[in-house]
Amino acid sequence: xxxxxxxxxxxxxxxxxxxxxxxxxxxxxxxxxxxxxxxxxxxxxxxxxxxxxxxxxxxxxxxxxxxxxxxxxxxxxxxxxxxxxxxxxxxxxxxxxxxxxxxxxxxxxxxxxxxx
Amino acid sequence: xxxxxxxxxxxxxxxxxxxxxxxxxxxxxxxxxxxxxxxxxxxxxxxxxxxxxxxxxxxxxxxxxxxxxxxxxxxxxxxxxxxxxxxxxxxxxxxxxxxxxxxxxxxxxxxxx
Numbered sequence: 223x224x225x226x227x228x229x230x231x232x233x234x235x236x237x238x239x240x241x242x243x244x245x246x247x248x249x250x251x252x253x254x255x256x257x258x259x260x261x262x263x264x265x266x267x268x269x270x271x272x273x274x275x276x277x278x279x280x281x282x283x284x285x286x287x288x289x290x291x292x293x294x295x296x297x298x299x300x301x302x303x304x305x306x307x308x309x310x311x312x313x314x315x316x317x318x319x320x321x322x323x324x325x326x327x328x329x330x331x332x333x334x335x336x337x338x
Numbered sequence: 339x340x341x342x343x344x345x346x347x348x349x350x351x352x353x354x355x356x357x358x359x360x361x362x363x364x365x366x367x368x369x370x371x372x373x374x375x376x377x378x379x380x381x382x383x384x385x386x387x388x389x390x391x392x393x394x395x396x397x398x399x400x401x402x403x404x405x406x407x408x409x410x411x412x413x414x415x416x417x418x419x420x421x422x423x424x425x426x427x428x429x430x431x432x433x434x435x436x437x438x439x440x441x442x443x444x445x446x447x448x449x450x451x
Contacts, residue, residue: 332381
């Protein structure tokens, strides 16, 4: 079974703090993704990565950065947390982008972040 | 611009009856479609998918139908069970999407005993 592990289930941070969200997958997947989920808006892609040290902006990258130093680990960084970044953050991984059937993404349990 | 739309935010169905969740898309380059199920405080889990070369795919109680001309897909759950109560997301991908999935807004299904 694919396992995607997010380091925290719940986080409470103050405005202006630097926040790190960590994600690890154990299936040697090439691709990793960070989403946020907000009511009525579905899952919106923040950043993704196809390989170590590679990153691509998604649909809503403003206020975020990412790091992928190892294949299995993908970190999301909120440089200076703001209240509008209060959300559910979801990490996902998939095997390859080359074959559509391998685009199935496997998700972690999510991190509920509250910025006060 | 919302390329994948789920126009019903919620759906309530009686246990044992059929649940039909709908999804529309605008990008004709999409050729792979997926449904995910999400319980509160958990990540989405993959449910079923369909390639654009098919118009139907079944897996147990779950069937996905694809109507390419209408750019519409639907998920049928028969019979519905209380444990099916969750948020369902449809997602689309294509060879030009580079492995990304485009998600709809989700439909919250409630199956009442």
